Amino acid sequence: MTRLTSRSGEVALVDVDGVLADFVPALLHRLDSPLTVEDIDCWDFIKEKLTPEERAMTMALLSQDTFWRDLPVCEGAHKLIEQLQAEEARIYIASSPWTSCPNWEGARRDWLLQHFKFKPNQFISIQEKWLLDGDVFIDDKSETVWEWQALHDGRAYIIDRPWNRYMSLRVASARLKLTADGVSRC
Numbered sequence: 001m002t003r004l005t006s007r008s009g010e011v012a013l014v015d016v017d018g019v020l021a022d023f024v025p026a027l028l029h030r031l032d033s034p035l036t037v038e039d040i041d042c043w044d045f046i047k048e049k050l051t052p053e054e055r056a057m058t059m060a061l062l063s064q065d066t067f068w069r070d071l072p073v074c075e076g077a078h079k080l081i082e083q084l085q086a087e088e089a090r091i092y093i094a095s096s097p098w099t100s101c102p103n104w105e106g107a108r109r110d111w112l113l114q115h116f117k118f119k120p121n122q123f124i125s126i127q128e129k130w131l132l133d134g135d136v137f138i139d140d141k142s143e144t145v146w147e148w149q150a151l152h153d154g155r156a157y158i159i160d161r162p163w164n165r166y167m168s169l170r171v172a173s174a175r176l177k178l179t180a181d182g183v184s185r186c
């Protein structure tokens with residue numbers, strides 16, 4: 001795998017859900033849904049793919065901080081962070097808050113410390129992530145990657161997921177695949 005950063009000391013902004021935390025399969029499992037992760041081929045799947053009953057159950061689940069605390073780690077996510085650390089990047093975690101969960105930020109901070117040893121000062125709770133300056137931007141939502149690219153010169157990477165597979169990228173971007181073996185471009 002080639003470097004993700006250009007030089008040591010660069011600021012890397014890393015998303016959580018769909019990059020480090022395996023949100024979609026965890027939710028489908030909790031819903032006992034017949035859908036698989038591969039069926040989730042759009043961003044707004046809660047609205048587009050779930051039944052009204054499943055949607056209501058989703059809102060109830062996501063309002064509890066235990067859901068966020070129990071999220072499993074994505075396959076290959078530790079490899080991604082290890083690679084950024086090996087490149088001596090300054091890693092900051094940018095995650096969009098689920099505002100109907102009152103303890104969401106505490107749950108997220110605890111999860112990041114527990115699974116990745118990230119300190120609270122490395123965590124930024126923000127919906128408009130494109131406002132954050134940095135050298136490297138890593139996310140699984142195409143629109144967010146585009147917004148960031150429009151404002152910054154750094155490298156933007158999208159993590160390859162079924163819900164972004166139909167979204168094209170600007171030339172400057174790269175699509176990254178996370179597997180148990182590590183990070184690769186695809």
Ligand SMILES: [Mg+2]
Pocket residue numbers: 015016017018019139140141
């Ligand atoms: Mg995400």
